[in-house]
Amino acid sequence: MSSTNQAGRLTPELRTTGFYFTLFMANGAAVIALPLWLNAMGISPGEIGVINAVPMLLMLLVNIVVGRIADRAKDWRSVIVIGSLVAGVIPVGLFFVNEFWGILLVWTLAALPNSAVNPVVDAATMRMTRRRGTDYGTIRAWGTVGYMVINASTGFAIAAFGTAAFVPIFVALSLLRASTALGLPQFRSPEPQATLAESVPVAGKARELLKPWFVLPIFGFAMVFGTHFILNAFAALLWMEQGIPEWVIGPLVALGAFAEASMMFAWKHFSTRFSARHLILLAALVAAARWVAMAFSPPIWLLIPLQLTHAVTFSLGFLASVHFITNWTSEDIAAEAQSYFVVLQQSMSVVALIGFGWLVGLMGPHAYLVAALFALAGGGCVWLSLRMMAPKAQAA
Structure with missing residues (x-):
């Protein structure tokens, strides 16, 4: 051939x-x-x-x-x-x-x-x-x-x-x-493509990314994202102190990754039915509930469904955030807008890791209650954005 x-x-x-x-x-x-x-x-x-x-x-x-x-x-x-x-x-x-x-x-x-x-x-x-x-x-x-x-x-x-x-x-x-x-394709269309109705405002310059209704949802999910770094850094240690056998911890971590991938494969079914910000809000609320449950040292049988919620708390929220940014920005600033989102994620991750590390020494697993408040505050940011600007279909 x-x-x-x-x-x-x-x-x-x-x-x-x-x-x-x-x-x-x-x-x-x-x-x-x-x-x-x-x-x-x-x-x-x-x-x-x-x-x-x-x-x-x-x-x-x-x-x-x-x-x-x-x-x-x-x-x-x-x-x-x-x-x-x-x-x-x-x-x-x-x-x-x-x-x-x-x-x-x-x-x-x-x-x-x-x-x-x-x-x-x-x-x-x-x-x-x-x-x-x-x-x-x-x-x-x-x-x-x-x-x-x-x-x-x-x-x-x-x-x-x-x-x-x-x-x-x-x-x-x-x-x-x-x-x-080296095998990647060309990504841009040879001709400009209109992706949103003309009546819907689309950010075409970097300074337009700073509008409160646009910043709030991606900042809100960045807060939720930061709480997942807490899971990566401290969950295994807290589980071992709780008495969870080491041979169980690896599969529990893998279960979260499996749930993450499964949601990504199923993403198309959600993206066409709900607005991106409503999905981010759902991710924040489920994350808050997840961390509350984690604060009380749940047994293995309950950790299994809690790990499966990773599909919502991380995957659904992340994909919805990328979707939201794409909906409201032009190709002229596409990569810069996504990079801005990553910077917010990294900033919140550093804050969460430093703060949680200190709280674990004071509160043990109950430090997850603070992570739950962090995620809930992120959901509040998304709710405020929805009050300021309707989802794309309604705005159009």
């Missing part, structure tokens, strides 16, 4: 799905093995915290700039490919560093381009699927599937070969992501 025929069979959606499948794999390996590798390298717990925190803090400065550059490019693809190639090559430096400052430098330089690319990919894919009448959620779901596959396989690899296996695995997955980026 000729290469031309092969290219004809690979639709833009399929090529983008292949990239999403590899997009979070390196992160999936790092979640499992990075702390173990750093510890084996003699890095202290405090230094491990710094290595994880510095890239996140720098991303607050970088993401919006990268989004703005991507919007001004001929197509978003060029920025995604360049960022992926840089993020693929830099991790090779991990083979040559063995102390705190060297690891911090290489890890930060590797993390920045990868994280800066993610909102650009989301914006580009959402615009492409809107134009072609296909489903963004199904494509994005394969990113979570790839993440889960690597979570499981990295655990087995570390058990078999030790922590020294982490760097080769991480570098290989970073290079795999870079190579699949």
